[in-house]
Structure formats: structure tokens, C-alpha cells
Amino acid sequence: MSRPNLALVGATGAVGTVMREIVSSREDIWGEIRLVASARSAGKVLRVRDEDVVVRALTPEVFDGIDIVIFDVPDEVSAEWVPIAAARGPIVIDKSGTFRMEADVPLVVPEVNPLDARNRPRGVISTPNCTTLSMMAAMGALHAEYTLKELVVASYQAVSGAGVVGPARLYDEVEALAGDRSVGQASGDVRKALANKQLPDDSPFPAPIAFNVVPWAGSYKDGGWASEELKLRNESRKILGIPDLKVSATCVRVPVVTTHSLAVHARFEREITVADAHRVLEAAPTVVLMDDPANGVFPTPLEVVGNDPTYVGRIRQAIDFPNTLDLFVCGDNLRKGAALNAAEIAELVASEL
């Protein structure tokens, strides 16, 4: 067929900005790239593929002539507009949490479960939560050979996972506190310092995030769980195709701008050594192994940010647990964790149109 037409809904947000950069820099397979946003942003001019594109308002008609549409909007906007878009014809790739766990909507990471993308009875494909995505390429590769049984995960989540307001708040707090070389040494002193500096009390985080870590991400769920912790469990099971995978996660926000990190304790069905894991991960095309701690080589968010792959290091064979590895994973939450995975699904679908 001729080059497919792509629409990006939510083109002005944090992920939308990275999405425009990604579709502009990857191999150009697209006919038109249409930018769509709320009526408030309609008429704005944004750059895509070195061209100015006028943002169009979200209406049913905006999907006419489009083959594939990527939605990156809040859950409630997806709930309303994804079915409308799908009914107009295009295949919809949705970044929200709304449809991820629906039985008739595939949840796809192209290097892990590409075939699932073909089975889309509603014309909708979901892309996972950014925290889940940060480890999926690596864990999927290891699972393919050693069969994953259990995951215990602790996250170190970047503030941009909360949208553009996240980095803005971290920068605000750092600016307000910088120069005070006693800050962070007495209970509540940062909260007081931020109030003294008249920083508005509109943080997207439930506690100061500069000089702190905050063990909460998402909304409250039964049993004291945060929604991100349950997403990591449920989405991992669905993507990997292991309905009885055992998962426990604790999600913690850290003062990092972009790139999520995860400490992962992974038990497999088969015996696995560090050398085995190195061999598998070195062969995985979207994984970069950085694992030579004796020489100071391991990934950190500040090195990974802006890069597409999943970076893995600190791989150790658990001393007391059979068939188990402990490891540390970093992935850019705005790229593979969001925009890149959606773009890769779009390319996968386009190649099969």
C-alpha cells in the first residue's frame, strides 16, 4: 500500500514532545503525520520531520484518512475517544491505562510479544505503563530462555513519569533549596524552607521530592497498594504471557528528571548464572549490558536518559535463592517507557497493513 497516515493525539504533552522527536528521527515510513490535541492547543504550530504542522482539535472527523493513531492522553480522555477513533477506521495504539487489562485488547512490547498485536478485535492495542516497560525488554529476553517464575521489584522512578509538572516541581524545589548547606538534616526543614520561599503548594508529589524519596506512585488501591505497583504486576503477567507469575513491587519516586530504574530479584524455572544472563542480554537487540562493577561499570539514570535501549547491570546470582538473579535496570521512561514503544508498535502494525 501507499505510505500510511499517522495521527498523534496528545502531541503537546511530555510524551508527545518526545514522540514528535522520535517519529522525526526514525526511518520515515509515514505519509501524513497529523498532530491532534485538546481544543485549547488547536492552532499551535509544532515541528515534525523538519516541517511546521498545525495542531488540530480532537474531533471524530480528525481521524478521517488516518491509518494508525497513537493516543497519549489521560485515562478518561482515552476512555471516551479511543472507541470513537477506532470506529472511524484507524488502528488505535493507546498509551493510557484504560484498556491495558481488557481481554480483547493486546498489551504489546514489540521485542517481547509482537504476535499479540495481530489479535486486536476492537482495533485497539495498548502500550504498557512506563515502569513495567523499563524492564520488559530485559526480562522478556531472560524469560524466553529460562522461564520466569517470580519477580520482586523496587523502583526508583523519575519525576517526568508524573508529566511535565514533575520536572518543573523538582527544578523549582532544587532552585529554592540550593545554597543552603544544612538542608535535609532536620525533620521537616525542607518543607519549611519551601514554604518560606513561597513555593506554591501544588506539587504533583505527596511530599517534597528534592533531597527526598517518596514511596508512592499512582492512586490508592485496596490492601494499601499504589496503582503503579499493581500495574507492574498485572501488565508483566499479560505481556510475558505468564498468568501465574508471582510479582511484588514497591514503587518509589526519586529526584531524577527522566529514566526509571528498577532493582529486580528474579527467580527462574531453570538454573541461571551471571554468564548465562550476560549471553542472553548481549544478544537482545534492544538491551545494553553495562555490567563490570569491579571497574565501576553499571548503568545510572543520568547516562541512560535520552537513549532507546534498556540498560542492565549489577547482575548477581542470588546467594540464598535457587535459580535467582538480582539485577539493576534503567530505561528512559519517556522513550522506551512511553513514546518509543508506541512508535515501535505503530511501525510493526504499519509493516503488516
Place this chain on the structure above:
Amino acid sequence: MSRPNLALVGATGAVGTVMREIVSSREDIWGEIRLVASARSAGKVLRVRDEDVVVRALTPEVFDGIDIVIFDVPDEVSAEWVPIAAARGPIVIDKSGTFRMEADVPLVVPEVNPLDARNRPRGVISTPNCTTLSMMAAMGALHAEYTLKELVVASYQAVSGAGVVGPARLYDEVEALAGDRSVGQASGDVRKALANKQLPDDSPFPAPIAFNVVPWAGSYKDGGWASEELKLRNESRKILGIPDLKVSATCVRVPVVTTHSLAVHARFEREITVADAHRVLEAAPTVVLMDDPANGVFPTPLEVVGNDPTYVGRIRQAIDFPNTLDLFVCGDNLRKGAALNAAEIAELVASEL
């Protein structure tokens, strides 16, 4: 007996400073409090119990007339001087890693294993690593009733765990980067910005620590482990008296000044609910329960810093693992994690002299 005389060796360091504050603010059971440091610091005048005290140089004679001595010095200094001090008569409480795993040296957390302090054939008692200590009061209380079998731990360790150079480096980096609202968004940009600002390349951390997390703490050990990760395993086993406790840990440094946090996945021999854990921890005298996430109540390092107890929140019953809790613990690494525990051991020993 008359009031025992106490000596503090390493009185000028990060922990030493907190130690002077702690012995000055707790019930005063001491006769003389003698301050000891390297020859370089001898002659300095420091405040203890609202009095000026002249720091004395570390010599064998400085221990004459002393009943209990607390050492907070580097491992190699303890290795040389702890036996010298013990041979002069006083009971030695050593904060270093040198003697902790020796069979004839007890490793003591007073609210967990106070009786171990009585069996000290070498006249030496060790106090644990600050990361282990951050969770011991809480895990010890739960273990006493439910019998701990497995621990999977990920740490969020404060920079002051690396000594006074840790906070100095974090403040330096924050000052150098504050005001740049694009920092942390491109690989390596922080490293370049710090170089441009001529920040000396003498960080105690193997990567930038502002706007970053660094999955390394301690020295390299076989199998890719960092020494802090093995300490957490081996010391937990010894303190809790569970030689076959299964432990895996990943230790990560975060841009927090003081107070270590741990995400803990703990399996017990007996069934345990969140309500059970609340009951046990509410009754534990040195633990504060902050666990009402529906109302935004959980501990963060910025609230805990400067306080003595271990703070516990985010307690959840693991969905897929029997008899297992996931939880989040914060403890001030300079207080309970270091100076306070040593002071409490000293008080325990003094009460039995």
C-alpha cells in the same frame, strides 16, 4: 558503682558529631566523657553536655581510667586500636566493619538481641552497618512473633553514609546545577555541567549523585556484590540469630542527605496480615508506624531525619507470596544507624557493670 567513664574515639567525624549530641541529650549516666581523635585533631575544643572538652590524641594511655569506649573510626584504625584499648581494660563498642562477623564478638542491637552483649570474650561488642540497622528494630519485632525466613531488600541510601564528604559533594553538585532547567535530560549532561563548573573530580561516589541514583555502595566483592549488600545479609543473620535466613539485597545511593530507606519483601514462617504487623510494630518501643497511604501517610527520609526511631509504612500483604509482607522502612543512618545504637549499647553495658 560510681558513674562509669566513657571515651569516644573519632569524636570529630560525621557520626562523632551526632554522638556528642546524643550523649549530651540522653539521660546523663556518665562520669567523665573523654573525646579522642587522631593526633591531627588533638587539642581541638568540642562541646559535650554543655561543657568544653579538649580532644585528646589516640594513644594507649588515653584509655586509662575509662570503663567503656566507643570507636567510630575507619576499619583499619579499629583493627589496630580496638585490641589495644580492650587490653587496657575498658569494654570496647566498635562501629567499624572489622570485628562484626567474628564469632567471639557479639553484634548487638539492644532492642533485638541485648543478651548477646553479655557474651564478649574479647571485651569487644560490634554495632552493625547503618543500612542493616535501618530495618533491624522493625524486622526484629516482626521476627520475634512470626519467624523470618527470607528478605529481599532494595536500599535508598543517604549520602551521609559515606561520611562528611557525602553531603558536601551533594550540596556542591546541587549548587553547580541549580538554575539549569534542562539538566538531567540528556545522557552525560550533568557530568559535563559539573566539569564546566570546575567541580573537582574527587567525589566519594562513582557517578554524579545530584539528579541521579547510583547502584553501588561499598567495595567490590566476588560475584559482583557490593560489600554493603553482603553486610546486610551477614549482619542480619547474626543479629536476628537466624543462620539460614535467606537474604538478597541491592544497595543504591540516592540524593538524600541523611536517613536510609529500604523497600523490604519479607517472608515469614507463619501467616501474617497487615493488621498483625501493625499490632506488633505499634507495640515495639523504638518503631513508629506511619501507615495510612489512603491519607498520604507514609515515612519519607525528610521527615525521619534527626529522629531516633525506625519508621515503617507501606505495609502490604504480598498478593502472590504466602506469609509475606512488602513494606518501606526509614531510619536516620547517623542516629539509630550509627551513633544512637552505639550509645544504647554503652548504656546497656553500663547498666550491668
